[in-house]
Amino acid sequence: MIFRSFEAKLVLRVALLLLTLSMPALVILQDWAELLVFLLPLIAYQVYDLIHFTKQAQEEFKQFIDSVHYRDFSRHFNENHVPTQLQTLRKGFNEINATLKAISTERETQFQNLQKVMELVNTGILSYKVDSGEVVLMNEPLKQLLHLPYMQTIHYLAKRDKALYEEVQHLQPGHSKIGTANTALFEKNAFKVLISATTFMHEGEKYKLVVFQNVNEALDETESQAWQKLLNVMTHEIMNSVAPIASLAETIRARLAEIEMKGTDAADVEDLEVGVETIKRRSEGLLRFAETYRSLSKINSLSLQTVYIKDVFANLQRLMQPTLNHKQIKLELAVKDPNLKLQADASLLDQVLINLLVNAIEAVKENPEPEIILSAYQDNEQKTVIKIMDNGLGMTREVQEKVFIPFFTTKKQGSGIGLSLCKQIVLLHKGTIQLQSEEGEGTVFTLRFN
Structure with a gap:
């Protein structure tokens, strides 16, 4: 309707101009030469009016195109105090802008809702272009899960965790698998993640969407x-x-x-x-x-109380010092914060640390300079971390995979329940226990509590 009105006015002007241009021939034939003095200014005016009319429409249309290009749908074209031929045009532009603004607002609302959902779900989400590897989406839970604040391309993951990178790259759409991820660059804190993938096409570009879920706990x-x-x-x-x-x-x-x-x-x-x-x-x-x-x-309940780590370490040192002196083993205590504490069952926590320390004593007995380090600190996630490190013989990967299984032991007189019991106690505290070991280099047990 808008353009039909504009076309009608344009056709009318062109028709009038053609009619005026044909009149000089009639004047000459009728020998009315003196009328040419009046026709020439009329023709000039009509040409000027036609040019001005089309130029105004072009300017209005250009402004409208600019507002669409820059997504400035809030712009309003004043419909008052303008020539009548532009009133209809501006009214149409305003209606189109209002429609586009409504669509844009709806899409923005949907996008904001999607963003909030993605941040609230306890699942890492990653989307990247298959051909170039460019990351187009990486939600906050994934950043926290992998300890990666930013990734420009998926290939950056190979520098931090090559094994996880290869699992993501080779995972076929519609399939899921449990992989292993490391949370830090300098600490091999491995945990299990469930990885699922799918692909989709958008504007000729192929995208891969990968979902990460921590299933370790x-x-x-x-x-x-x-x-x-x-x-x-x-x-x-x-x-x-x-x-x-x-x-x-x-x-x-x-x-x-x-x-x-x-x-x-x-x-x-x-x-x-x-x-x-x-x-x-x-x-x-x-x-x-x-x-x-x-x-x-029989261990299925806890008697929780506030426990200061420095006191726990001091009691443990007093208890084990005779054994350590007899076997000439050096024990180093490292507590960064003397006020570091946690809510725990003191007796069960002692039992866990005693078991781990006894294992460490057994592990370092062949080392000419045996040493055990007992340390504690608070990590970036505000969790209390306790570590028992030794410079013993270490463990093979096969042994590491079995040490927490009840009744598995490498000791001739061992019962095989010590580490299983430790793990159960830590899990009751809503904590985690992790093992890192290298043959010939030693072993580290890491306990994390909320």
């Missing part, structure tokens, strides 16, 4: 619950089976004593005694085995 909790159920069941079944066997063995022994007094064949009695003694010895071993299981399953 979930796996730890699931593992702990699974072991808890297993231990409860096994304790119940073993105790139910072993107790009657032990009781029966004792009854048979008493009965054999009566038979022996009555003069029964000595060889038969000896064979029976050997058999019964074997049953009793095995039964007692199973009972001890069940008690070991029970020590794992």
Whole structure:
């Protein structure tokens, strides 16, 4: 409608101009030469009016195009005090601007909502161009998860965590897998992440969207619950089976004593005694085995209190100093903040640290200059971190993967429940325990508490 009105006025002006231009021929034919004096100014005026009309429309249209180009949809074209031919045009521009502004506001609102959702979800989200690797989206949870404030391209991830970079690159759309990520450049604090990927096309460009979810704590909790159920069941079944066997063995022994007094064949009695003694010895071993299981399953509640780390370390040093002196092992305590504290069950925390320190003492016994460092500090996430470092023999990767499994041990006299118990206690405190070890270089156990 706007342009039809403009076209009508333009056609009218052109038609009038053509009509005026044809009049000199008629004047000459009719020998009215004196009328040319009046026609020439009229023609000049009509040409000027046509040029001015089209120029005004061009200027208005140019201003409108500029506002669209710079997305200045708030601009308003004044419809008053302008020639009538421009009023309709400006009214149309204002209507178009209002529509575009509404669309832009709606899209901005949707974008802001999407941004808030992406920041609120506890999931890292990354989107990048497949061909160039340019990162177009990286939400805050992902930055915190990977400790990366910014990535211009996905290839930068290779410098920080090459293994994770390769897993992301090779992950096929529509698939998921559990990978390993490291949170820091200088500290190999590995944790498990669930990675999922999809791809999409936009304006001829292929994009890959990758979602990262930290499943380390979930796996730890699931593992702990699974072991808890297993231990409860096994304790119940073993105790139910072993107790009657032990009781029966004792009854048979008493009965054999009566038979022996009555003069029964000595060889038969000896064979029976050997058999019964074997049953009793095995039964007692199973009972001890069940008690070991029970020590794992009975810890299910905490008596929380404020614990100062420097006091915990001091008590631990007093307790272990005789052993350390006897084995000539140097123990170094490093607490950056003397007021560092946490909410914990003091006795269970002591049990964890004693177990880890005993393991460290065992690990450094072959080193000519054995040393253990017990340190604590608060990290950037306001978590309390406790580390037990030793310069012992270290562990193979195979051993590292199994040390937290109940009853796994590399010691001849070990029960294999020490580290499992430590892990369960730390998880009850809503904390994490991580192991870093290199053969020939030593071992570090890192405990983190909120």
